[in-house]
Amino acid sequence: MQSSQQYIDLFRQSASLIDRHSAPAMNALRAAAFDDFVRLGFPTTKEERYKYTDVASLFAPDYGLNLGRIDIPVNPYDAFRCDVPNLSTSLFFVVNDVFCSRFLPKASLPEGVLVGSLCEAAVRYPSLVERCYGHLASSGEDGITALNTMLAQDGLLVYVPKGVQVERPVQVVNILRADVDLMVNRRVLIVVEEDAAIKLLFCDHAADDRRFLTTQVTEAFVGERASLDLYCLEETHAKNTRLSNLYIRQEASSHVCHNAITLMGGTTRNRTDLVFCGENASCDMGGCVVADHTQHVDNNVLIDHRVGRCSSNVLYKYVLDHEATGAFAGRVLVRPEAQQTTSVERNQNICATRQARMYTQPMLEIYADDVKCSHGSTVGQIDEAALFYMQQRGISRQEAQLLLKFAFVGEVIDTMKLEPLQDRLHHLVEKRFRGELGRCEGCRLCK
Amino acid sequence: MLEIIDLHASINGKEILKGINLTVREGEVHALMGQNGAGKSTLSNVIVGHPSYTVTQGQILFNGKDLLALSPDERAHEGIFLSFQQPVEIPGVSMVNFMRAALNARRKYQGLDPMAAGDFLKLMREKRKIVELDNKLASRSVNEGFSGGEKKRNEIFQMAMLEPRLSILDETDSGLDVDALRVVAEGFNKLRTPETSAIVITHYQRLLDYLKPDVVHVLMNGRIVRTDGPQLALEIEKRGFDWIREEL
Numbered sequence: 001m002q003s004s005q006q007y008i009d010l011f012r013q014s015a016s017l018i019d020r021h022s023a024p025a026m027n028a029l030r031a032a033a034f035d036d037f038v039r040l041g042f043p044t045t046k047e048e049r050y051k052y053t054d055v056a057s058l059f060a061p062d063y064g065l066n067l068g069r070i071d072i073p074v075n076p077y078d079a080f081r082c083d084v085p086n087l088s089t090s091l092f093f094v095v096n097d098v099f100c101s102r103f104l105p106k107a108s109l110p111e112g113v114l115v116g117s118l119c120e121a122a123v124r125y126p127s128l129v130e131r132c133y134g135h136l137a138s139s140g141e142d143g144i145t146a147l148n149t150m151l152a153q154d155g156l157l158v159y160v161p162k163g164v165q166v167e168r169p170v171q172v173v174n175i176l177r178a179d180v181d182l183m184v185n186r187r188v189l190i191v192v193e194e195d196a197a198i199k200l201l202f203c204d205h206a207a208d209d210r211r212f213l214t215t216q217v218t219e220a221f222v223g224e225r226a227s228l229d230l231y232c233l234e235e236t237h238a239k240n241t242r243l244s245n246l247y248i249r250q251e252a253s254s255h256v257c258h259n260a261i262t263l264m265g266g267t268t269r270n271r272t273d274l275v276f277c278g279e280n281a282s283c284d285m286g287g288c289v290v291a292d293h294t295q296h297v298d299n300n301v302l303i304d305h306r307v308g309r310c311s312s313n314v315l316y317k318y319v320l321d322h323e324a325t326g327a328f329a330g331r332v333l334v335r336p337e338a339q340q341t342t343s344v345e346r347n348q349n350i351c352a353t354r355q356a357r358m359y360t361q362p363m364l365e366i367y368a369d370d371v372k373c374s375h376g377s378t379v380g381q382i383d384e385a386a387l388f389y390m391q392q393r394g395i396s397r398q399e400a401q402l403l404l405k406f407a408f409v410g411e412v413i414d415t416m417k418l419e420p421l422q423d424r425l426h427h428l429v430e431k432r433f434r435g436e437l438g439r440c441e442g443c444r445l446c447k
Numbered sequence: 448m449l450e451i452i453d454l455h456a457s458i459n460g461k462e463i464l465k466g467i468n469l470t471v472r473e474g475e476v477h478a479l480m481g482q483n484g485a486g487k488s489t490l491s492n493v494i495v496g497h498p499s500y501t502v503t504q505g506q507i508l509f510n511g512k513d514l515l516a517l518s519p520d521e522r523a524h525e526g527i528f529l530s531f532q533q534p535v536e537i538p539g540v541s542m543v544n545f546m547r548a549a550l551n552a553r554r555k556y557q558g559l560d561p562m563a564a565g566d567f568l569k570l571m572r573e574k575r576k577i578v579e580l581d582n583k584l585a586s587r588s589v590n591e592g593f594s595g596g597e598k599k600r601n602e603i604f605q606m607a608m609l610e611p612r613l614s615i616l617d618e619t620d621s622g623l624d625v626d627a628l629r630v631v632a633e634g635f636n637k638l639r640t641p642e643t644s645a646i647v648i649t650h651y652q653r654l655l656d657y658l659k660p661d662v663v664h665v666l667m668n669g670r671i672v673r674t675d676g677p678q679l680a681l682e683i684e685k686r687g688f689d690w691i692r693e694e695l
Contacts, residue, residue, distance in 0.1 A: 385535045390537070393546075394523035394524050394552045394609065395545075395548050403545075407537065407538065411538075
C-alpha cells in the first residue's frame with residue numbers, strides 16, 4: 001500500500017505536468033485510470049492473476065520518472081547494433097518511452113503505414129487514436145494497466161491501413177537509457193486493418209547498468225482477414241523489471257502469431273490477453289524462457305474464445321537454472337457461443353537444478369459442447385537416458401546438457417515464421433546457455 | 448585389449464555381477480549369451496560407465512588404462528562403443544549435429560582441430576551407405592520416430608562414424624526382420640579390422656551366423672560359467688541353457 005501511495009501522490013502533484021507533455025487523446029483517460037489505481041493499488045499475490053509475482057515489492061525502490069520529457073541524448077546506433085544476418089528489417093528505435101524520430105530506416109514503408117510516436121500520432125490523427133486507445137486495456141481490473149494509463153505520456157503507434165501488406169518486417173528496438181534508476185511507462189498501439197499484414201519484432205535492451213522498471217501496455221487490433229506477427233525478445237539485465245500487459249483483439253478470419261522470448265532479465269511479467277471477436281480466426285502463441293540465477297519470469301495468458309470456429313495454439317517452454325523461478329498460467333476460456341473451437345495449450349519446463357522453481361497452471365474452461373481442446377503441462381529434469389546416450393558417443397555431460405536444453409526450447413523458436421530470426425534466435429539461445437551472452441547481444445556498452 | 452578382472456557390480460544395492468573375468472584381444476569377436484537377468488546388459492553398461500551401476504570390486508583395463516577411472520565420454524574417446532539395446536530418442540537434436548558434436552569431441556580429446564563442415568558431410572554420406580541409411584533419416588532428430596530396424600541401423604551407422612576399437616552390441620538383433628538383420632550384420636562386418644574387437648550380446652544363433660564369433664561365453668547369475676568356441680552357441684540354440692546349469 002505504501003508504494004502505491006507514492007504514485008498516487010505523484011500523480012496528484014504532477015497531473016498537469018504529465019498532461020502538458022502528452023496528447024489529449026491520452027490525457028482523456030488519466031482521471032478515470034487514477035480513480036481505478038486508487039481503488040486497486042498494486043496487485044497483490046492474493047489476486048489470481050498475480051499469484052506468482054509480488055508486484056508491489058517491485059515498486060518499492062525509488063525510481064525516477066521523466067515526466068518533464070527531458071531529452072536523454074543517445075545515439076541508438078552506438079548503443080545497439082543488431083546483427084541478425086539476412087534479416088532485413090525496417091529498424092526503429094524507442095529510447096525509454098520516446099520514439100526516436102531522428103533515426104529512421106532508409107527505405108520507406110508502404111503508403112499509409114505509420115510507425116511513430118504515439119503522442120504525436122494522437123495529435124495528428126486524433127480520431128484513429130481515440131477510437132482505439134484504452135479500448136482493450138481496461139484500467140478497471142488491473143492495477144498495472146491503471147498505473148500505466150495514468151502515467152504514460154508516449155510510446156509507439158503502428159498502423160497498417162486496409163489491404164496493405166508490409167513485406168519487410170518492422171523491428172523496434174526499445175533501449176532503456178538513464179543515469180539514474182528509472183521507471184518507464186510505455187504505451188503501444190498496434191492497428192492492423194482489414195486484409196492488412198505486418199510482422200513486428202520488438203527487442204528490449206538496457207544500455208545502462210541501472211535499475212529499470214518498465215510498465216508497457218500494448219493494445220493490438222487485428223482486423224478481418226488481417227495478419228499480425230508479433231515477436232517480443234527481452235535481453236536486458238538482472239536489475240531490470242519488465243511488466244508487460246498485452247491485449248489483442250482478433251476479428252473474423254484474422255491470424256496472429258505471437259512469441260515472447262525471455263533470454264535475459266531480472267523480473268519479467270508478461271500478461272497476454274487475446275480475444276476472438278470474429279469467427280474463423282486463429283492464433284499461435286508461444287514463449288520461451290531461459291532463466292538463471294535469481295531471475296523470475298511469469299507469463300500469464302488468457303485466450304478468450306468469444307465466438308465459434310476459432311483456433312488457438314499455445315506453447316510455452318522454460319529452462320530454469322540456479323535459483324531461477326518461473327511461472328506460467330494459461331487460461332483458455334471457451335464461452336457458450338464458441339462452438340467448434342479448437343484449442344491446444346502446452347507448457348513444458350525443465351528445472352535444471354533442485355533450487356529452481358516452476359509454477360504452472362494450465363486452465364481450460366469450456367462452456368460450449370462441440371469443441372476440441374486440450375491442455376497440459378510438464379515439469380522435469382533433463383532426460384538422463386538421453387544424456388547417457390550422448391556421453392557414450394563421446395559428448396561431455398556438460399555439452400550434452402546444453403544440446404538437450406537447446407533442443408528443448410528450439411521447438412518454440414521453430415514456430416516463428418521469420419526464418420532469419422529463427423536462425424538468429426537459435427544462435428542467441430545457444431550463446432545464452434553457454435553463458436556467452438553477457439547482457440545483450442550487439443550492445444557496445446556490454447562488451 | 449580389454450581385460451576384466453574379478454568384476455563385481457550392483458544396482459540399487461543389489462549385486463548383479465559377481466566376479467567376472469574376461470579378456471578380449473585385438474581382432475576377436477566374443478559372443479556373450481545367457482538367460483534374461485543373467486547380467487549381460489549390466490556388464491555392457493558397466494564397461495561403458497552407466498551411472499546407475501556401482502562397481503564394488505575388481506578392475507577393467509582397456510589397452511592398459513584403468514577404465515573405471517574414466518567418465519563415459521572419455522571411455523568413448525578411448526574407443527569403446529555401445530550399440531544400445533534400446534537406442535534413445537532425442538527430439539530436437541539432429542543426427543548431423545549429434546554426430547558432429549561426438550566426432551569433434553573426440554578430435555579435441557586427441558588434440559585435433561574440429562573437422563571442416565564439408566569433410567564432415569562427406570564422411571556422413573560415405574558411412575551412411577554401409578547400413579543403407581537414407582539421407583532423410585540422417586537429417587532428422589536422433590532416433591525420433593525411427594522404426595525398430597532403423598534405430599539399430601542407426602547404431603551401426605554411428606559406429607561407422609566413430610570407428611571404435613571395441614564395440615559392444617547389446618541385442619542388436621532384437622526386433623529386426625531377416626533383411627534388416629542382414630544389413631546390420633553385414634554393415635558390422637564391413638567395419639571389422641584386425642585391430643578392432645567386439646562383444647556381441649545375443650540370444651540367437653542367426654546373428655552369430657553372420658558375425659562368426661571366435662569365443663562364446665555363457666553368463667549365469669553374474670558369472671561366466673562356460674567359455675568355448677563357436678560350437679557352444681549352436682549347442683545352446685539346440686538345447687537351451689539348463690544342461691549347462693545341471694553340469695555346474
